[in-house]
Structures are given as C-alpha cells and as structure tokens.
Amino acid sequence: MPDRVYISFLRLPLLVRILLLAILVFLTFGITIHFLEPDTFPSIFDGIWWAIITASTVGYGDYVPHSFFGRLTALFLILLGVGLVSSYFGTLAAAAVTKQDAFSEGRIPFKGTGHIIIIGWNERSRELIGKLTSVKFPEMIVLIDETLEANPVKSRFVHFIKGKGHVDETIIKSDIQRAEKVLITADRGNDELQADMNSILTLLTIKGLCAQVKCIVEILTADQVINALRAGADEVIQSNKLTSVFMVNSLHSNGDGLLSNVVHQLQESRLMDIGVKEADIGKGFREMCQELLNKDFLLIGIKRGEETILNPAHSFQIEENDQLLLFK
Structure with missing residues (x-):
C-alpha cells in the first residue's frame, strides 16, 4: 500500500x-x-x-x-x-x-466550438484573418501552418498550430469535430500541380476525420477542380481564374481599374444566399429587389440548382427551391 x-x-x-x-x-x-x-x-x-x-x-x-x-x-x-x-x-x-x-509556437491543441480553420500562411490568409478579426464580434480562428516558427498574428482570436495539414495529429489538434468551416489555401511556393495535390490530400485528411465539416479549397489548376470536388470539397475557389478575370477586365477597360474599384467597394459587404420564403414564391425579380432594398439588402441574382443567374429579367419569377444572392 x-x-x-x-x-x-x-x-x-x-x-x-x-x-x-x-x-x-x-x-x-x-x-x-x-x-x-x-x-x-x-x-x-x-x-x-x-x-x-x-x-x-x-x-x-x-x-x-x-x-x-x-x-x-x-x-x-x-x-x-x-x-x-x-x-x-x-x-x-x-x-x-x-x-x-x-x-x-503552436504546440498547444485548440479546444472550442464554432471556429474557422485556415490552413496555410500567406498574403491571402493574412488579409483574410485581418478582416475576420477586425469586426465587432470576431469568430475564433485556428491557423495551421508548417513553415511558421510562432503565431504571426497578435490576436486572442487566433490560435496557431504548427504542423502539416495532411497529418491526422495536426488536424485533430484543431478540434475539427466542432469546427464550423475549413479554408485550405494553396501553397504558391510549390509547382501549381504539386500545390493542388497537397491541398487535395489535406482535404481528404479532413473529410476522413470529420465528413460533415464544410471545406473550402483554393485550387490553382483547372484540371484539379473536379478532383477537389470528388475529394469532398464543398466549395472550390479557382484563384488563378479570378486573377485572369481581373486582368482581362483591366485590358478592356483602358486601365481605369473599374472592376478592382467595384470589388474594393464591396470588401466590407458580405455576399450571402438565403432561401426563399413561402410568401415570396411566384414574385418577380423586380418586386423582390424592391422589398429587399427596403431592408438594406441588395439582390443581385438567383441560384437555381447548379445554375447561378445574375441580374435576370425583371419578370423572372421566384420558385420554391431558389436561393437569393444578395449583399448586406
């Protein structure tokens, strides 16, 4: 004894x-x-x-x-x-x-719920984290990266975990089971195809541990978009395609940066989609626009199944399963 x-x-x-x-x-x-x-x-x-x-x-x-x-x-x-x-x-x-x-130094596991996980530290994630932590009621963010030696963001709303995103132990430390969303950013330091393969591998790891969490993946090559969707991505961001859209617009607008200025004005707005209420079924797009404007919402289009319709005709009728795309 x-x-x-x-x-x-x-x-x-x-x-x-x-x-x-x-x-x-x-x-x-x-x-x-x-x-x-x-x-x-x-x-x-x-x-x-x-x-x-x-x-x-x-x-x-x-x-x-x-x-x-x-x-x-x-x-x-x-x-x-x-x-x-x-x-x-x-x-x-x-x-x-x-x-x-x-x-x-990122060696302490995170314990919480409803947090956002961002994988990869780069200028895009830096800008995103800055915006997410500057609002009145910020959400908790878990940043995962293998290249950083310490937390690069001095905010109590950012928890840093050092490690590889495609390793189970690293993902488990982020309390993935209770996370709200995951954003996987592409590593532009690698070859584009290799960067996409790493992103898809990370996605497979996350979905294998927690299939229900919503995952948003940045893909650089168009050929790998289908593979990201097969791996379980809920949303794929083709950053190179978005960049090319800006370039084409700049070439055709004589260098006045019209699209860039519009996007800059919308940075503080939030694009969202909401379901159609039963009372709104059968209404025209113009009537729906006016009602939402009175509530300080800007209706820009309709999502119907896999199709997204921007600025449809005024007589376009709202159907039961439509999603309203609007800015707040």
Missing part, C-alpha cells in the same frame, strides 16, 4: 508534488510548535499561520517562539520551508513561461 501511494505521488506533476510537500511541512511544523509552546501559539491555526509566514520569509513577528526547542523548530522550518516555497514559485514561473512558449 505505501509503495502504491508513493508511485501515485511520483506520477503527479512536479508543481503539484512540491505544493503537497510544502503543505505537509506547514502542517507538521504548525502543529509541532503549538504543542511545544501552547501559550505563545494558542491554536493549531496560529501555529500553521506562523509556519507559512516564516517559510515564506515574510516574518510579521506577531508570533515568535521563546523556548529552546521552539527556536530549534523554527531553524529547521527556515532551512526546509524556504527551499520548498522558493522551489514552488520557481517551478510555477517556469511552467507559465513554458506554457506561453508552447502556445506561441
């Missing part, structure tokens, strides 16, 4: 072991001094109070032993107790520093 207790004690964290030893010393010396000098220390609590104050080197002087054995007890307490108290606070400080370093 004593061996079992001793083994259980050794398995406790160092900080807890030192604290338990310190408490044992305070109780032992506090009770001992009470029985050695009951007149000076009327109660056991007074003795424990004296032991704690003496061992912590505060020394108020409200209780002082007068007998030879009382002072001898005090000497042993000073020699033993001060070392324990110093060890405790030193270990506590070291543990706090170690914990902070581990948190900053």
